[in-house]
Amino acid sequence: MQWLKVIFAGFIEIIWVTGINTANSWWSWLFVLFVIALSFYLMISACKHLPVGTVYAVFVGIGAVGTVIVDIVFFGESFNIIKISLIILLVIGIMGLKLATEEGDE
Template sequence: MSWLILVIAGLFEVGWAVGLKYTDGFSRFWPSLWTLLSMIVSIWLLSVAMKVLPVGTAYPIWVGVGAIGTVVLGIVLMGEAVNALRLVSILLIIVGIVGLKISSVS
């Protein structure tokens, strides 16, 4: 269950990372509210997952899920560049996440 909670925490990290773009420096109410709530939920879920998972596994996976999701949404929503180096870099993050999961004792 802690792994599912960790992935959900990572998805909320994506929500606040992308949300920051829409807050316009926290000058827009609804995007700012969503971003702040996503931050709180993300950190809280990460802390719940870390009750069971080691910090050296949970934190990098949380960051990795957030990074991958943010890059994908940047491409899809904001028209950011897609090129071979970016795709290979995302693949390397995925390999790292899988490696951490496989090597974890929890």
């Protein structure tokens, strides 16, 4: 259940990072602030039961990969093999951290 919180918080991070880039009114900024608070609440809640370093790496990794993908798909960011290779390397690193976390740590 705690890892679901981390994954959900990571996906919410994609929303607020994109929201910071596109917010243009008080209501949109309030929404962004709410989503930031929700994302960090979920992450902090999960950190009470899981290793902080691994939680943070997974959280930031999901956000980074997701934000790059959103930029490519929705905002016309360039798509090249180096960028995709580095995203794949980041995902492999995140998966490695998760796999290296001992079950007793959870």
